[in-house]
Amino acid sequence: MNKADIEQFYTKWQANLPQRIEGYIYNENRKILPTRFMFAKFKKVIEKFLNDxxxxxxxxxxMPGIRGIGKSTLLAQTYAIEKFLKPKDRNLLDNIGKLDEKLYLDVSQLRADQISLNDFFNFYEEVKGFSFEKPQKKILLLLDEAHFDENWGLFLKTIFDRTKGHKDILVIATGSSALQIKMIPDLGRRTDIWEIFPMKFNEYLILKYAKYPVSGLSGYLRDALFNSSNAAEVFERLKIKSLEIRKFFIESVLPNTERNFFESGSFPSAIRIENKQKAVEKIKSVIDGIIAKDIITLQRFKTQTIAKIGDLLYLLAQSDLISYSKLKDALKIERVETLESLIEVLVMSGVLIRVKTYGKTYGSTRKTPKLLFVTPSIRSAVLNNIYLTGIEGKKLEDYFALIYLKDLQSHGRYAVNLSYDLAESGADFVLTRRDRSNIVIEVGFNKEETRQVENTLKKTGGKYGLVFGSKELELVSDSIIKIPLRFLLMI
Known part of the structure; x- marks a missing residue:
């Protein structure tokens, strides 16, 4: 690559960077935008970096994660971290001056100018007068959309190897999904992977309305619901917070806020779009981007197979449970193995979550796994917010699966598995905790019925059952609690 072309790109990029960063960190009124909960993790890693x-x-x-969930914004906020530090960040405030250099780079722009990461950083080392082996200064590199470079995995491996023996380089890179990471051998063990998920309801309230739930409430509820010994303990712990939660919803949550959240509130890129149809189209563009930029580039499927992804997502969105054989026939896909591969790619790309059946008696995953969306906003967008009778409750199953991935399974804090009872009268979920005990869970709107939970508790020998969606908090028996949805939304 011609060095003059790289220099021209770099000069232009640096000149336009302040405006680009400001577009991410300020709203139209020049008011600084709130950060996602994940930003605390960025502050922590930079503090550790500066303290060696x-x-x-x-x-x-x-940072893998589906498109449109704010990864670029998180990088921009990290680049401008000084603007987001508060008095409680005293240690980081005292040490931020140790950061000698920082670079924010959109790799898709490099790709557009036909410049590789390797060529760019050869140039960067030369003009900045350092080498990755011995930088002798603290350098923060923020690489957005790193996967646009076809050799990005090899580049990061090379950086890892070249920076052995010192702690002066920190690289934070985003990718469109976990798909590419899982396709590159050995990359995972050389990197720290922070998967970025769609927003939950409490983050939505902060970013959309600047309404902050009570500090510590989410962790308290999570522990009470999923780390108690029995139903009575869950009930007593929830009762302590019941008035506090009711007061918060009365004073801070506007009418229809929950409905609006389920329709499009999981994506930071969509929450500031007031027109509902335009918000739906924004989320659909995310799905189209995953198909066009993530799945097609794998070159694993024929064009006619890829063309069926939209129909596949629609069938899944409007169905409760649907077998692979019925999906194969409806989509006119010849081989069930092709369908399985297509679903696997959608799971790996972060669009779908596969929930297996409970127990060994049901056999392999082909025996009707429950295929949920990583956020109810995707299901709603696929269906244009038009739900058939009996299907709208699926958005709550999507939401619980998101909570499982983001809060319960993460680092094995509370749970090691999520499954479901295939029986017609079975519960939505069986949550297996770290000690291998089970909690049975049912979710729904205006949910007062407990029969499904009772049936699955008998089958699994579960510790207790949670029924989310009731009007009031109620200890139904020594093993079942009915819980208003507000408690789930505040996790």
Whole structure:
């Protein structure tokens, strides 16, 4: 690559960067935008970096996650981190001056100018007068959309190897999904992977309305619901917070806020769009981007197979449970293995969540796994917010699966598995905790019925059952609690 072309790109990029960063961190009234909960993790890793406390495996951070959930914004906020520090960040405030250099780079722009990451950083080392082996200064590299470079995995591996023996380089890179990471051998063990998920309701309230739930409430509810010994303990712990939650919803949550959240509120890129149809189209564009930029580039499927992804998502969105054989026939896909591969790619790309049946008696995953969306906003967009009778409750199943991935399974804090009872009268979920005990869970709107939970509790020998969606908090029996949806939304 011609060095003059790289220099021209770099000069132009640096000149336009302040405006680009401001577009991410300010709203139209020049008011600084709130951060997602995840931003606290960024502050922590930079603090460790500046204090020379960063382990070898954390010097390269990869941030996979589906498109439109704010990864670029998180990087921009990290670049401008000084604007987001508060008095409680005293240690970071005292040490931020140790950061000698920082670079924010959109790799898709490099790709557009036909410049590779390797060529760019050869140039960057030369003009900045350092080498990755011995930088002798603290350098923060923020790489957005790193996967646009076809050799990005090899580039990061090379950086990892070249920076052995010192703690002066920190790289944070975003990718469109976990798909590419899982396709590159050995990359995972050389990097710290922070998967970025769609927003939950409490984050939506902060970013959309600047309404902050009570500090510590989410963690308290999570522990009470999923780490108690029995139903009575859950009930007593929830009762302590019941008035506080009711007061918050009365004073801070506008009418229809929950409905609006389920329709489009999981995506930061869509929450500021007031027109509902335009918000739906924004989320559909995310899905189209995943198909066009993530799945097609794998070159694993024929064009006519890829063309069926939209129909596949629609069938899944409007169905409760649907077998692979019925899906295959409806989509006119010849081989069930092709359908399985297509679903696997959608799971790996972060669009779908596969929930297996409970127990060994049901056999393999082909025996009707429950295929949920990573956020109810995707299901709503696929259906244009038009739900058939009996299907609208599926958005709550999507939402609980998101909570499982984001809060319960993460680092094995509370649970190690999520399954469901295939029986017609079975419950929505069986949550297996770290001690291998089970909690049975049912979710729904205006949900007062407990029969499904009772049936699955008998089958699984579960510790207790939670029924989310009731009007009031109620201890139904020594093993079942009915809980208003507000408690789930505040996790």
């Amino acid at each position: 406390e960063l382990p070898e495996t954390e010097k390269i951070v990869l």
